[in-house]
Amino acid sequence: MSSKNISMAVIRRLPKYHRYLGDLLDKDIQRISSKELSDIIGFTASQIRQDLNNFGGFGQQGYGYNVEALYNEIGKILGLNRSYNAILVGAGNLGQAIANYSGFRKAGFEIKALFDANPKMIGLKIRDFEILDSDNIEQFITDNNIEIAILCIPRNGAQELVNRLVKTGIKGVWNFAPIDLEVPDGVIVENVNLKESLFTLSYLMKENEEE
Numbered sequence: 001m002s003s004k005n006i007s008m009a010v011i012r013r014l015p016k017y018h019r020y021l022g023d024l025l026d027k028d029i030q031r032i033s034s035k036e037l038s039d040i041i042g043f044t045a046s047q048i049r050q051d052l053n054n055f056g057g058f059g060q061q062g063y064g065y066n067v068e069a070l071y072n073e074i075g076k077i078l079g080l081n082r083s084y085n086a087i088l089v090g091a092g093n094l095g096q097a098i099a100n101y102s103g104f105r106k107a108g109f110e111i112k113a114l115f116d117a118n119p120k121m122i123g124l125k126i127r128d129f130e131i132l133d134s135d136n137i138e139q140f141i142t143d144n145n146i147e148i149a150i151l152c153i154p155r156n157g158a159q160e161l162v163n164r165l166v167k168t169g170i171k172g173v174w175n176f177a178p179i180d181l182e183v184p185d186g187v188i189v190e191n192v193n194l195k196e197s198l199f200t201l202s203y204l205m206k207e208n209e210e211e
């Protein structure tokens, strides 16, 4: 089933379903009702039914959900039934932390190389990677079938870099730079901003205190 017309709100919830179902599988739980799933995920049972109906349901009356089948289906919907080659640009504090986390590789996102523009960084080793000169990024992308660029550089220079990357045919940018990047149709940008998340925390804490 096509997931083209699914709302972003539903799509944003899918990774959470996937994670919880993965935890259930780890505990050898084969089957779950929407009520039980609701209790652990924290979405209402009707929300869960509605969300999953977007993709053709999966549940059976009186049985609930088959955990493994649902986990695999949601994985497919999320595009996790294949692997992706990625590069990371900006091998500073954040870039190194991301490169050092093994969970992305386990999920099928393989960082093939780290790039930096600072001559002092080039040649240093981070985990299995030697930091490469970002002047050579285009050739590497073409030679290694890279689909995703992870940007861990400051705002300055980020758009220029992305302009270069899109010319190589890159399909996705996981952007940590605090800037709204402009890309042509056919290239997807997913922004991550920890500071915005922290500000949401402070807002909610403030609300809590005021109640």
Ligand SMILES: NC(=O)c1ccc[n+]([C@@H]2O[C@H](COP(=O)([O-])OP(=O)(O)OC[C@H]3O[C@@H](n4cnc5c(N)ncnc54)[C@H](O)[C@@H]3O)[C@@H](O)[C@H]2O)c1
Pocket (backbone or CB within 6 Å): 089, 090, 091, 092, 093, 094, 095, 115, 116, 117, 118, 121, 134, 152, 153, 154, 155, 156, 157, 158, 161, 175, 176, 177, 178, 192, 193, 194, 195
């Ligand atoms: N989105 C988030 O949640 C989040 C969290 C932390 C930091 N950040 C942002 O990420 C950026 C990096 O943070 P950091 O602490 O790792 O900084 P850092 O200074 O430790 O690392 C940045 C690295 O990028 C390299 N670089 C800069 N411009 C480049 C370019 N055009 N091409 C290639 N390499 C380039 C630098 O040489 C440096 O090694 C900062 O701008 C910060 O705003 C975002």
